[in-house]
Amino acid sequence: MSEIPQLSADGIDPKMVEAMIRQGIPYCAALGVEVIEVKRSHVTLSLPYNSDLVGDPANGILHGGAITSLVDSVAGMAVFAAMQKLQAVATLDLRIDYLKPALAHKAVYATAECYKLTRSIAFVRARAYHPDTPDDLVANCVATFMIGSSDKPPLPKGTKIPGVQA
Amino acid sequence: MSDFATLIAEARTKRDFAPFLAAVPYFRFLGLTVKAGESEGELICVLPADPKLIGNARLPALHGGVVGALLESVAIVQLIWSAETDRIPKIIDLQVDYLRSARPVETFARAIITKHGRRVANVRAEAWQDDPARPVAAAHAHFLLA
Numbered sequence: 001m002s003e004i005p006q007l008s009a010d011g012i013d014p015k016m017v018e019a020m021i022r023q024g025i026p027y028c029a030a031l032g033v034e035v036i037e038v039k040r041s042h043v044t045l046s047l048p049y050n051s052d053l054v055g056d057p058a059n060g061i062l063h064g065g066a067i068t069s070l071v072d073s074v075a076g077m078a079v080f081a082a083m084q085k086l087q088a089v090a091t092l093d094l095r096i097d098y099l100k101p102a103l104a105h106k107a108v109y110a111t112a113e114c115y116k117l118t119r120s121i122a123f124v125r126a127r128a129y130h131p132d133t134p135d136d137l138v139a140n141c142v143a144t145f146m147i148g149s150s151d152k153p154p155l156p157k158g159t160k161i162p163g164v165q166a
Numbered sequence: 167m168s169d170f171a172t173l174i175a176e177a178r179t180k181r182d183f184a185p186f187l188a189a190v191p192y193f194r195f196l197g198l199t200v201k202a203g204e205s206e207g208e209l210i211c212v213l214p215a216d217p218k219l220i221g222n223a224r225l226p227a228l229h230g231g232v233v234g235a236l237l238e239s240v241a242i243v244q245l246i247w248s249a250e251t252d253r254i255p256k257i258i259d260l261q262v263d264y265l266r267s268a269r270p271v272e273t274f275a276r277a278i279i280t281k282h283g284r285r286v287a288n289v290r291a292e293a294w295q296d297d298p299a300r301p302v303a304a305a306h307a308h309f310l311l312a
Binding site: 023057 | 225260
């Protein structure tokens with residue numbers, strides 16, 4: 001089994017996580033996902049508004065799939081942050097309620113919290129919102145993840161990021 | 167009717183989703199296409215293999231969000247096909263079960279409308295790669311129609 005990259009204690013450098021995304025999660029890089037905050041207790045990512053992600057050209061509202069992608073990503077990150085290591089995880093299920101459409105030309109933030117971590121399973125809740133109205137949710141989500149779904153850490157081999165060796 | 171509503175109506179009457187898919191930016195972003203399924207009225211959405219859709223570069227595997235987006239998209243396309251609407255149905259909720267790791271290869275999805283109410287539709291969808299009998303993910307979702 002390959003060694004599992006460890007993350008330092010609380011207050012993980014968002015720039016380091018952003019570098020991980022660029023190298024290990026091409027789809028998040030393609031969406032332009034940015035890291036806002038990474039704490040052991042919660043992670044916040046941002047999806048800047050991008051007209052390529054519009055689902056209904058009649059109103060410029062983002063496709064639900066773009067929100068799903070952001071929420072799945074932030075939920076996975078919250079599991080890494082809670083475990084304090086980059087062990088492979090796999091989404092088992094993800095349930096999203098789309099409470100209101102994401103407004104055109106506004107960034108969407110998503111914050112996730114891994115509220116229960118067992119040896120095999122991580123339970124996560126996440127919410128998506130516009131940063132200026134954090135209580136007026138765009139989406140609410142619960143997800144479960146299997147831990148140790150693969151013995152390969154979720155970064156390309158030889159990745160060199162300060163604080164993380166894959 | 168707006169130009170976009172016309173595209174939706176034409177997708178249904180001419181049985182050609184290409185102009186509609188081309189008009190939706192996110193479908194273009196994913197590279198989504200639609201083909202006829204095996205049974206009458208069944209559509210299959212095809213997601214091409216594309217390195218930008220990878221969520222785990224090490225395995226490698228498609229991003230879970232992409233798989234979720236594909237399942238939502240096939241549900242929308244199937245609803246437009248089946249319903250007399252000139253608007254895109256609005257998603258209310260979506261539950262995705264991830265059954266297998268999705269490799270970064272061409273991926274297919276189909277949807278079944280379980281219940282088509284006046285205002286709300288309940289849809290089941292599944293996605294597969296080589297073998298429809300071995301789905302990589304299954305979903306069910308509700309959409310607001312009115």
